[in-house]
Amino acid sequence: MKKLINDPRHVVREMLEGLVDLHPGLALLEDETVVVRAGLPEPARRPVAVLSGGGAGHEPAHAGYVGPGLLAGAVSGDVFTSPSTDAVLAGIRACAGPAGAVLIVKNYTGDRLNFGLAAELARAEGIPTEVVVVADDVALRDRIDPARSRGIAGTVLVHKVAGAAAEAGLPVAGVAAAARGAAARLGTMGVALTPCIVPAVGRPGFTLGEEEIELGLGIHGEAGSQRATAQAADALVDVLIDRILAALDLGTGARAALLVNGLGATPPMELAIVARRALSALRGRGVTVERAWAGSFLTALDMAGCSVSVLAADDAVLAGLDAPASAPAWPGGGRAAPERVTVRGPAAAAPAVSGPACAAAPRFRAALAAVAAALRADEARLADLDGRAGDGDLGASMVRAADAIEGLMDSAWTSPAAVLAGLGDALRRAIGGSSGPFYATALLRASRRLGAEPDLAAWAAAFEEAVAAIADLGGARPGDRTMLDALHPAAGAFRAAVAAGRNAGDALAAAAEAAEAGAAATAGMTPRLGRASYLGERAIGVPDAGASAVATWLRALAGV
Structure with a gap:
């Protein structure tokens, strides 16, 4: 295994130290792998604190979304491992004031347990705390109860909507309601082309044949809905979009935001190709794409592949997505052109006048x-x-x-x-x-x-x-x-x-x-x-x- 790391046991702390070193708006707790906004006001003047987190390995999530209009703090565990209850509680104490906190949690057992217990402990200390669970993965919804679906890359859009609600001064119940509303309108599905390598393990977490792909996998390399043969990008995107729209029951007349997410080893060239087809597929099914982003937002270490997220949007959701925000990984913008713009280039010089062929x-x-x-x-x-x-x-x-x-x-x-x-x-x-x-x-x-x-x-x-x-x-x-x-x-x-x-x-x-x-x-x-x-x-x-x-x-x- 060749990685640009020192000791696998210190990967997470050193990664967060590097992130904070690069961004003066961030601070790192001394004794925990928790990144918070630097220079927060006195607790009594703080709005509701939105926190998220989970295992490391999903960078730039989650610490990359700490900043005004997004998260007040992010709690990181070891690679693909939930952070401890004490780390989450430390994050709440560092970020929240009397207005309280909203914890955005992806739907994995360890995260639900540790964030949920931390919320109980925070409430016992007098900090109003709500937990919002994101279960946006649609890959397995024909096999399991939707409430048991995994939380994956669409969680980033929930961060944005919740952060906007907190910045607008809503109370803790209002921020939680905005986040839950976005989570309920959200569907995501991914495809892996290669496995990923956990630094502490040093070998791929699963194997794929030369012509195999994994449809609907989780962000830790968990099995998806099926193994399939590699195929053209357009065909794969059509499968993802069809599954997402069916799960959300979206069709003609719907409005949506689109997030095309790389899983860690997918170049921007390929993500742009995927985004091109996703936009075309949604519009072809009568869905108006109001906002769209493509990039690596919530990854799985060095996995090659992507996920596509669709968030059903109304004016309130769009206002949350458009609200000002600043964080290392948030790209901003997102306004999608209603159709591709092409322009005709300058006319080429007229070809030479034809004449009789020469003797040679x-x-x-x-x-x-x-x-x-x-x-x-x-x-x-x-x-x-x-x-x-x-x-x-x-x-x-x-x-x-x-x-x-x-x-x-x-x-x-x-x-x-x-x-x-x-x-x-x-x-x-x-x-x-x-x-x-x-x-x-x-x-x-x-x-x-x-x-x-x-x-x-x-x-x-x-x-x-x-x-x-x-x-x-x-x-x-x-x-x-x-x-x-x-x-x-x-x-x-x-x-x-x-x-x-x-x-x-x-x-x-x-x-x-x-x-x-x-x-x-x-x-x-x-x-x-x-x-x-x-x-x-x-x-x-x-x-x-x-x-x-x-x-x-x-x-x-x-x-x-």
């Missing part, structure tokens, strides 16, 4: 078809070479280049210069990363070097212009372990062959041989530019992928 057009077509076929055939090798020193996308990029070559418009065949210019434009649009700009720049500059009917000497000069363009754009030189280590010797060999009076086929064959030798030589070079340079001498032994791609297409040209 058939040979150009055959040559470029051979290049496209060679790049497709070499995809796996180029991807492997690139993956050893970079991000592994060159093979896919060269396939996109092949697509662009094959889709070259008819007007591009009117002259050799038009062919190169059209090919440069096509590759610029088709290939991302660095390859697209390099090839496009090289081809566009070479096209300007050619006349109407270029001879081999003009082609040699254009080839050298293309190589110089790449060097100018990227700043590389031969020996830096880049595509130039294949292109530079190839251009020199082509020029020398032409100067010696050899024909086009022989000149291209000489260029291809030089490119292949240059690409092979890169295996012994230390990279000085690009992603491979981050590896330094660790990249030695593997040829440069960009140089290898040059050798591939030049060999294809030589074979026509």
Whole structure:
């Protein structure tokens, strides 16, 4: 197990110390793992204190929601373990005054017992205390009484509504009523793609096959409603939304808030894809999404996956969600656009006027078809070479280049210069990363070097212009372990062959041989530019992928 921790026994305390160090609005109790608002007023002037908590491992919950308009305090237990009664009581004493406290508790036995007993003890001390239990998980509602459902990520929205009610000055019963009203309107369901690792255990809490997912799991890795085969994000989101809407009995005309929550190891890219489909699915079922958020709000350590929460909303709920609040993990905002906004970009330049194909057009077509076929055939090798020193996308990029070559418009065949210019434009649009700009720049500059009917000497000069363009754009030189280590010797060999009076086929064959030798030589070079340079001498032994791609297409040209 590789974790950025010190001693597993001290993970929770050190995590809370780091959080408080970073946020001056927070304070940590000396003897308990309890985070409270710093600078609370005298007890007699305090509004109702809203507290929550539970086991650690769900960060940024719960301490991340301590702040004005949200929680007055958060009580943390060990990882996935309820905090003790004494810790909860210490939190109540630190935050509450005569106005009392409301404890928001997720529906797990340990949390209910410890928060419930702490509430009894607080009442005995004269602090009015209410407990609100959140049971928003809908995954198992066809098997168990809804009151026994687990409390999961939708709890964050209950924090917000309750915090707003407390900030507005409602009495303890009013704050509890607002929180219970939100909890009763709330449904959540999640899906796990991988298990999580508890630091003190050091191994995954459960196993999933390579193509397996767990639908409806709990936030501690508890089993869900079913194991299923991995499927596209849209299909999974549709399952989650359908189950949630059925449990809440929401349909056409309903208003709702949406929370898309990452479980700890899900990147924002995937959460945005999920949010996109969740919004579409809700709207497609006649639900108006008034507010929406996506991010990691209540996690399960390093689990990959997400949950979707839907809160049926009326004006009072929306007012609670919109009320001012400030806490480390609360994103604010949430107003969702009624529909996606798209705008038309500037019109592209008009394509060149079509004309009759030049005499060399058939040979150009055959040559470029051979290049496209060679790049497709070499995809796996180029991807492997690139993956050893970079991000592994060159093979896919060269396939996109092949697509662009094959889709070259008819007007591009009117002259050799038009062919190169059209090919440069096509590759610029088709290939991302660095390859697209390099090839496009090289081809566009070479096209300007050619006349109407270029001879081999003009082609040699254009080839050298293309190589110089790449060097100018990227700043590389031969020996830096880049595509130039294949292109530079190839251009020199082509020029020398032409100067010696050899024909086009022989000149291209000489260029291809030089490119292949240059690409092979890169295996012994230390990279000085690009992603491979981050590896330094660790990249030695593997040829440069960009140089290898040059050798591939030049060999294809030589074979026509």
